[in-house]
Amino acid sequence: MNMKLTRTILLLFSLTLSVAGLGAQEQSDSSAVVLSPADTLENSDSAGMFNALDYSMQSRYIERGEPFIENKFSDNTFLSVHGGSEKLSPRGNSTYNWSAAAKISFGKWFNPYNALRVTLAGERTFRNNDRSVIWFAGLDISHMFNMSRYFGGYKPSRFLEISTVEGLRYRYSMTGGDGTSAAGLHLGFNFNMNLGGGMDFFVEPLATFYSDNIDHSARWNWHRYDITYGGTMGLSYRFHSHKPYRTGPSDTGNAFVSLSAGPAFHYADLVMERMGLFKSLGAQVNISYGKWFTPVFALRATGFFTTDKWIAYGNGDKRNAWYYGARVEGMLELVSLFRGGKKADFSLPLLFGPEIACVTKRESTRNINNFYLGLTGGFQLKYRILEYISIFMEPRITIVPYTIVNVSEDPLKHVGHNYYDTLYNLNFGIELDLGFLQ
16 A cells, blocks of 8 residues: 555656646747847847848839939039920810920929929910911929939930929910910920930920910800910030030941932822822922931931922812921931841931921912921931942821911901821932041
């Protein structure tokens, strides 16, 4: 009996020690797991291990690019001269032609992304219902946000940068002896191309929402606002005391001249009704000067003269139209673009730009004369036959807007109407690269 009791007591004592030992182990294990975050980071860093907590709650990565240097106030300022056209949306029984606009601007980049720009502007348009000329003069204050720098970093030598343009506008509008003021909000984009030497070429489409009566139409127009749309293009000069910040893309090309000519066709409702497209056949002659600023982009200025047939009478008589003026085009070379800037004997530049010219049309009793600001575009199929000589074929289309006043003794019919001619050209030419002069 005593032996059994003794064995029982020894067994219970052993179990008690075992439970105590397990409890102590669990306590030590739990104390090892429950560590402070600081101890955890210290231990992981000392062990050279990856710790995800090091990368939590981070902001989006932004490419900073080169440092934004400003040694004095004139650094990062720019002066621009630009021109273009805007059109007032029709209101009531009145329509308007495309205006001619001229602007001069001064601005400053306060950091890589944000600029403030002040613009002096003047515009002229024609109201068709009473043949009135409307003049506008005023001031624009614009904020510009450079999206290319925000997403790609600050690089002063970058060729193309895209910025938003938003701001306020004041205009004083005059027609006859009547003058009125209007405020506006404008929105758009700025496409800026770095030409080197501190010079930039830019294109800027804009839309503007004005307060009422900028077009002097309050008597018949119930709308309490007016809208214009259009754009400008021009040249900018960048000021900076640090000369490398005025440079452009390093690989620039040569200047060139070209001479071309070919058939011209006139597409319009009257042409198609009276004689058809091919019977409007005429000719165009062009002389051009341009400059490659990168392997893929050039600017070209062209003087031109075009003649075609625009009207046919019942007796078979046809009358001519003449177009004469200048165009400025950007050239985007697709072959070099897809070859990473490498040049080839064959090239395919796309062409687009404004055309500033006059049109004269003969009628049976008068000549119609008009100034116009149009748009033109096309492409070249060009092949280099010698080191500095190339031949090319250039299909082209041009949109020509103009206004004609219908002569009538009835004042309600003696009004202006907007018209659009579409011109097609197929020019063949020769181009001389001026690199041989260097």
